[in-house]
Amino acid sequence: MYTSIIAGLGHYVPDNVVTNDDLSKIMETSDEWIVERTGIHERRWIDPATGDSPSTMGTKAARMAIENAGLTPDDIDFIIFATLSPDYYFPGPGVMVQEQLGIKEIGALDVRNQCSGFVYGLSVADQFVKTGMYKNVLVIGAENHSGGLEKSTRGRGVTVIFGDGAGAAVLQRSEDSARGILSTHLHSEGKHAEELSLLGPNTSRWVPEIMEDNDPEDASYYPYMNGNFVFKHAVTRFMEVIGEALMTNGKKPEEIDLLVPHQANLRISQFVQKKMGLSDDQVYNNIMRYGNTTAASIPIAMSEAFQEGKIKEGDLVCLAAFGSGFTWASSLIRW
Secondary structure, eight states, X not given: OOEEEEEXXXXXXXXXXXXXXXXXXXXXXXXXXXXXXXXXXXXXOOOGGGTOOHHHHHHHHHHHXXXXXXXXXXXXXXXXXXXXXXXXXXXXXXXXXXXXXXXXXXXXXXXXXXXXXHHHHHHHHHHHHHTTSOSEEEEEEEEXXXXXXXXXXXXXXXXXXXXXXXXXXXXXXXXXXXXXXXEEEXXXXXXXXXXXXXXXSBTTXXXXXXXXXXXXXXXXXXXXXOHHHHHHHHHHHHHHHHHHHHHHTTOOGGGOSEEEEOOSOHHHHHHHHHHHTOOGGGBOOOHHHHOBOGGGHHHHHHHHHHHTTOSOTTOEEEEEEEETTTEEEEEEEEO
């Protein structure tokens, strides 16, 4: 068996910065209200004039990751793309990245596990690499939330949280058993599916029904979140899945050099940090600048942390996510 190491990281966020004060001009909210509940000060939203989309942002993050891995696009054997906001209902964005990178007709897989999507994708890539099927697998998480948010007072509970962006990682085959992904852990609980969801456009309520209804009061076209319910489940599942990763590998919380949690809400990260007895230096958060970028949040945070020297060779790095589905996941990595 081979091991799979993260050989390169990259990220991309739109230039357009949207502050809490900007939002207060279009809905009843304030910087104080948003920061108190989420820890977010600003986020990036796509400017439609730029032509940015999940696939183009994912491609930009991928180019950075590939370059940082010392590779060229032609070295990539397989693409895994995690998103809840694809460019189109179909086809998925994985094939679009293959085209935009200008590489051979390799396979492309789309993952629809929302906030846990990147870790799920990482787990799939890990299996492909460890079994020897592929040598270099590109894993991308990218989101365009801003195009589908309800930018009004009614929608503020969701809208103030989410941002746009993309992150990418190159998983590479290695024979160094001391490094790489030690384990991944994936879970779901579908009975809570509608507590964090977008139910409006779907194949049982498709174009004719939508056009016939034409109801301006219908909020089903926008994301819905039962905030308190989601928060309570998130803090429980974060603790469980991190503990599972540590127990599987015989590690203790104090041995973690860096925990990179999904950037759902700063209050969740702070709760987990306190419960685990971790210092500020052991947890990486950037939700203050980018908001919740769902599948993109962990790879963006990893890429920034690596650039800032917070992840070094030999470090024990833990990734953990919780989100819609409900799904949750973790991975423990020896860098």
